Each structure stands twice: as structure tokens, then as C-alpha cells.
Amino acid sequence: MMHRLQLPLTCAALLAGVWPATITAQVTATTNTQSRTTTVGVPSKPVPTAAQLAAAGTDTSNWLYATHDYSGSRYAAIGQITAANAARLAPVCSFQVGDVSTFQTNPIVVDGMLLITTTQVTAALDARTCRPKWRHTWKAKGATSWPQQRGVAVKDGYVVRGTVDGHLLALDLGTGKELWSRRIADTKSGEALTMPPMIYEDMILIGPAGSENAVGGWIGAFRLATGDSLWRFRVIPAKGEPGSETWKVPPGIVVGGGALWTPMTLDPKAGLLFAATTNPSPDLAGGVREGDNLYTNSVVALDVRTGKVAWYRQLVPHDTHDWDVTQVGPLYDGTVGGKARRLMATAGKDGLLRVLDRDSHDVLFSAAVTTRENVDAPIVATGTRACPGILGGVEWNGSAFNPGTRMLYTPAVDWCTTFTLDDEIRHVPGKNYLGGDAKFDAKSSGWLTAVDAFTGAVKWKYHSPRPMVGAVTTTAGGIVMTGELTGDFVVFDGRTGKDLYRFNTGGPIGGGVATYSLGGTQYIAVMSGSPSPFWTNENPGAPTVFVFALPGR
């Protein structure tokens, strides 16, 4: 249709001997995914600063990154709420976002404001009263992809997020007004911006999801003030590049994968950005992509200023179960095997929590956090039941690390699947490309597993009647907080796993849990609402924020 309308204009322009600039610009706008769509504005409230972000790990009044800080600790050094008093917690306020959307947002707290997202809405609330301060609604400008949205990143007054139609969007922290937007992802090819970005120095760091759609994953850096592209790392190497020899693909077969959908971590001292990459595709039909399929299902360490690979560790080579690596944190230091080390906890949909040495890149130990059965059996046309299933293991929320209890707390999904290989492997551009089927067991459940962060010993486990996909947050008060798909916000004793407090939010919880101290009171913000229809049953819920504190504080 577009060509039919454009042709007469183009011919007329040629006959007139000119090429109208406006037509050229329109063509550019529809074909150049880097096109600017708005003018560039300047923020009114330039916080948090680079120094604040660098010190986010010890900041008690803010929650400045999706997973709290660059190391992805999911730990706040606040001790007002403890195992001794958590039973007295009570809700302080709530906020209903009011739109029909999935709700997986990781809230950010900065300067007394709580920032949340749904598919279309970005909202700022008073972090103590839940009263709205501003609200921005994005209207999609083209093809949309997956609607999941996992939150914003903030720096220097910019609030940055991805949109459902592939734009990077920057809002003013003070007013919620749009500063700029850029289309950076090709939603027609199946790219989807669902992950929370990270901001470091003047760079926004983000990549698209969409491995199931056979996109070629990438990690990109974009200038904070304008959205200009600075560098891009292709997770699937081009022919002839290092790693391309790990893909043996028959002629005519489309392959892809290695996309991103979860928060990254950063070691500012080393200048290294860590990303968890996802499965190769076609997901189940490994026969058409023999080899390890680099850099899928890997921990990838990039020079944050250039996007060049510093090192990588592939954890699930030649995957045929959609067992993404999803987590590249927390980063922490400590002694393992008698040696002081720089460590990384990493986990994924294969149901294993692993701890890596960030210098040797060796896996020092691992612990199963879900049922693991039949993991090595090949996927065949008659069906292979395996655990974790295609939506099992550690999903979009990963481990929290508590330096006091010296434990990692990991949420996970137990949901086995029968994988079946198709006779026909058919690629429909931009659409699911599995090369087979995955049928879920009728029963599913979840686990919260506490593991010694320096030995891998399992210290305690909590078994939930539903998959556990909500964020886990731990504190200097020795507590561990999370939400369940049952709707319960739950507080555990971090040392024993004892259930200290429960509150039914009325809808499933698969989003973030942030804690912060303002005016001498420790608050806990919990995101309640359907993570996506996969995870809900009779009660889908609606995007709602709940804030808790101890009464009388």
C-alpha cells in the first residue's frame, strides 16, 4: 500500500527535476530505525548524579536502579524492619495505575519519588503517600511487540525506558514531560524493549528481547542527552567474526537469538558491563544449528565504553529447551576455596544458580533451585518431558545477596514441559520460531531458595503453591521480602526462612519490591498485578502499588 501511494509522488518529483526534501525525510523516517521523532529537551531536576549512582549500594533513602545498584545486589542497608518486628507491618497507601497492562515493573525511588511503568504509562508517585505527581502515556507509533515492561533508569533528571513499539523514551524527572524519543528496535522483526535500561556516565545501555522471534540479539549504548547511538555489540556474530564458527547452519535456514530481557550489572572499577544473553532459535530444533551457538545463553562481559567483548562464559551451550541465562548478579566479593575472589551469582531458566569467579571466569559451584529432570534427553518428535520447562527456572527476577547472612535468595519456577520437535521448521518473520511445541504440565509451583553465597550449600527453602517470579529484596534487618502469584506479599526471616508477615494484595505479584528510608521511616513498595497471562489463573489482578511500613513510625 505504501509503495502505491509513494510512486506517483516520486515520479512527479523526478519529472519536475527536483527531489523534494520532505519526501526524502519521510522515507528516511520510515526506514531508519535511528530516526529522531521529537526535539530534544533539557531536564529540570538533575538527579541522581553519577556520584549518587556510584554509591547506590549504600544509599538508604533511594532505590536507584532496577536491582538497587550497579552490582545488582537487591540489598538495602536499612535495619528498621527486622525479624523481631516484621509481623507488625501494615499498608501505608496504595495506587491503582488504572490501565489494562501487565505489571513487572522494577520501581525506582529517587528524591522522594517512586517511579513505575506499565506497557504505556510511566508514573511518578510520592514515595511516602502514593499520591501521583505526574503521569506520562506513550502512544505507540507503529508495530508493537511484547507488552512486558520492567522499569525505568534514572540519571541527571532523565527518566529513560523502552516502549512497546521499539522506542527509547526520555522523560523529565521533575515534570514527566517528554525530552526525546528514538526508535531503536525493529518491532516488525520481533525485537521488544522489555528490560530496564541502565545508565552509566552519559550512556543508556539496553538491548531488545525476542529470541523466540529469531531476532539477532544486541546490546547498545545510546547518548543520554539525545539518544544517539554510541556502540552496538551483536550477540550473534556475523559471518567471519569470532564465534561465528560455532553456528553450523544449512543453507536457507534462518537462525537467531541471544536477545536480552533482564537487568544488566556493571563493575565500574573494571569498566565492565555484564549482560545475560538468551536462547538460540529456532528454540527447540537444535539440529539446524549445530555447535555451541555463541554468544547465546552466556554471561557476556563488555568494555562499557566500547562494547567490545572482554570475556564471556557460556552456561548452556547449544540449548534446545529455551533455557535462557537471565541473571548476571549480584556481584560481590569474598573468599571461596581459601582464595579472595570477585564473584558473580548467575542464574537462568535451567534452574541452576551458579557462582562465577569474575577473574578466572570459572564456575566455582552451583545449586539447583528447581526440580531438574531429564535435562540431557534430546528433544524428539515423539515428545520429551523435562524439568525445568520452557518457562521454568529463574525468570526475570533473580537473586538477592545479603552480606549479613552471607546468603543468596533466589526465586524460581517449577513447571515441567513436554518438548516436541516439529517435522516442519518454518520461519515466519517476526513471529515465534520454535521448531517444535512445548506443552506445560497442569501443575506448577515455585521456590525461594537460600544458598550460602560462598559454598553453595542450601540453607533453607520455601515452597510456594505458584511459580515465584516476583523480585526478592533483602536488608540489613536480616529480612527477605517478595511477592507470590497467590497475591501475597511475604516477609521471611533471612536466616531461617520463617514466614514473618503476609498481606494479600488482591492480585498476583511478579514485579519489583523496593525498600527505602524517608523521614526516619523504612518503607517497602510492592508491585501487584498480572505479570502476564502465562502466570495468572482465576485472578489476573490489576497494576497496583502497595507501600508498607511499621505503624507509628
Added chain:
Amino acid sequence: MSRTERHAAITVATSVMLLFAVAWRAPEPPTPALYTRAQAERGRVQYDAQCADCHGAKLEGGNSTPLAGDAFFESWSRAELSLDDFYYIVRKTMPKETPGTLTREQYIDVVAFILQQNGFPEGDTELRPDPAILKAVRIERPAPRDTSVLPTATR
């Protein structure tokens, strides 16, 4: 008229003719009627039971991708995609937790319902899961009804 002027006049006339020739296009052929109302109604029953939770009661895509309107055509109205591709994706990947568990007839009924909701005209023949038929159909926004055949009085 000098020779140069005559050449110029011919050039201009040719250009104008060319311009009109290129700018003129035949009326859109009517979008073929691919399914029946009864089939779409059967599809609606399946859709409400299997699809509406994610894709929305009005196919607006509340918690998943939209199946109607601009977003649907943005996604599917492409030269390399046919109705057979759409049918393939529906039957291979849906319903999300139990893909492939409907019969082929049930899947094609759902496709008929989605076509109906996107303005494709109803007809007297049911849509069948026949690749030869489905591959020949592109998912383009249906052409508006040709009003030139209507009596003048109704205009």
C-alpha cells in the same frame, strides 16, 4: 513554433501524460469473501474461551499483541507474509500454555473470526485449512466497499 519549442512542448506533454499514467491506478479489487458468518461465530466462541484473556475481549491486545486494527495490520500486512503464515503461527503457538490442542477446524474458525473483526467481508463459503488457498491471501487492510455501483440518490 521553433523546433526547440516543439521538442519542449512534446516533452512537457509526454511528461504530463506519463505523470497521469503513473499516478492513475485501477480501483482496488474487492477483498474476497473468505469465510461465513456462522464460521466466524464459531470462532468467536473459541476466541472468548481460549484467546480473550491475553489478546483482549475486543482483540485490542490488553496483555499481549493486538489482533485487530492498525497494530494488527502493521504486524501482518507484509509482502512476504500470507494468511497461511498467520494460521500457522496461531495453530503452532496458541493457546499459549497448550499450543496445538485445538482441532484444525477450530483454529481456522478463530482465524475467520479475526478476519471478521478486521473488516474482511463475509461470504457463502467457509474458510478451510487448505495451504493452497491460505498461501494465496495476503493480510492487507480490506478495500473500502465500492460505492460507485450505489444509486445516485444514496450518495
